[in-house]
Each structure stands twice: as structure tokens, then as C-alpha cells.
Amino acid sequence: xxxxxxxxxxxxxxxxxxxxxxxxxxxxxxxxxxxxxxxxxxxxxxxxxxxxxxxxxxxxxxxxxxxxxxxxxxxxxxxxxxxxxxxxxxxxxxxxxxxxxxxxxxxxxxxxxxxxxxxxxxxxxxxxxxxxxxxxxxxxxxxxxxxxxxxxxxxxxxxxxxxxxxxxxxxxxxxxxxxxxxxxxxxx
Numbered sequence: 001x002x003x004x005x006x007x008x009x010x011x012x013x014x015x016x017x018x019x020x021x022x023x024x025x026x027x028x029x030x031x032x033x034x035x036x037x038x039x040x041x042x043x044x045x046x047x048x049x050x051x052x053x054x055x056x057x058x059x060x061x062x063x064x065x066x067x068x069x070x071x072x073x074x075x076x077x078x079x080x081x082x083x084x085x086x087x088x089x090x091x092x093x094x095x096x097x098x099x100x101x102x103x104x105x106x107x108x109x110x111x112x113x114x115x116x117x118x119x120x121x122x123x124x125x126x127x128x129x130x131x132x133x134x135x136x137x138x139x140x141x142x143x144x145x146x147x148x149x150x151x152x153x154x155x156x157x158x159x160x161x162x163x164x165x166x167x168x169x170x171x172x173x174x175x176x177x178x179x180x181x182x183x184x185x186x187x188x
């Protein structure tokens with residue numbers, strides 16, 4: 001904005017939101033951290049994006065991010081590795097190339113009806129390989145739970161195996177609706 005006679009320009013907008021806009025202009029990415037899950041905050045920030053005329057950055061507008069979890073686990077004294085995660089996490093990844101296969105007896109129904117989590121068996125018996133697969137896709141290790149009781153269905157007639165195992169719980173943030181936001185037309 002051009003100043004009149006060298007006077008300061010006053011912009012009557014929330015300063016706490018401007019720091020995010022300024023950081024975006026400096027770095028080209030939204031550094032929102034825990035604020036990325038706060039819908040009210042994101043809506044206010046989107047209003048600021050429009051106010052400052054950054055409509056051209058529509059594809060990189062801040063979006064709500066939600067947690068996605070994946071659990072790698074194995075029974076003690078067994079080399080087989082299993083993964084409980086969203087089916088699309090593995091199925092939609094062209095790079096998995098047979099690294100995981102849907103467990104035959106739990107594959108038809110989700111382990112959790114609400115989240116749609118499915119169980120996969122890793123074709124590798126190397127924990128580091130499986131963990132690296134998820135790390136390269138943005139997951140970070142959150143917890144290691146040793147000595148937990150794990151149950152796995154092993155046959156069509158419902159036979160199962162239960163035993164003590166170790167769980168590696170991983171987490172990443174993903175956009176809730178990647179293209180849900182379209183800035184309003186601010187042209188007058």
C-alpha cells in the first residue's frame with residue numbers, strides 16, 4: 001500500500017493471525033503445528049488469506065489436518081510382522097509393491113467399524129524395513145508397547161491366536177479434506 005506523506009499505514013486485522021501469513025510468505029508453507037486441527041482457527045486464517053489478497057495460493061491454503069495411526073506389531077518369539085492401518089494407506093500407494101498383503105481372515109471386515117482399520121501381514125520379517133516404509137510416508141513413532149496381549153484370527157472358522165506381543169504405534173497428520181476450501185471471490 002502506498003503511504004501518504006510518509007505516514008504509517010494501519011491495518012485493522014488480528015496480529016496473532018498475521019504471523020502465520022508472514023511465515024507462509026517467507027517459507028512457502030503453513031507452519032501451523034497443533035493449530036492445524038483447530039477448525040475455528042483455520043477458518044479465521046482463511047479469511048485473512050482472502051483479506052491480504054493471497055487468493056492465488058488456493059492450492060496451498062491451510063486445511064484441517066487429522067491424525068492417522070498405524071500399528072506395527074508382532075508376537076514375541078515370532079518373526080512375522082503385522083500392520084493395522086487404513087486400507088487406503090497401503091492400497092493407494094503404488095510403491096508398496098507387495099510389501100503387505102491383506103490378512104485373509106480379517107481382511108473382509110474392518111478391525112474397527114468406525115475407522116475402517118484393516119490388518120495386513122508384512123512380507124518382510126525385518127522390523128526396520130517395515131518401520132522405514134511408514135517413516136518415508138510421514139509417520140513418526142509415538143509409542144512402543146511391550147508385553148501387550150494381542151489376538152489374531154487365523155482361520156475362517158474363527159480360530160485365533162493370542163499371546164504377548166510388542167506394538168509400535170506410529171502417527172502422522174493428513175489433510176481432512178484436501179480440496180475442501182475455495183476462497184470467496186473478493187473482486188468488487
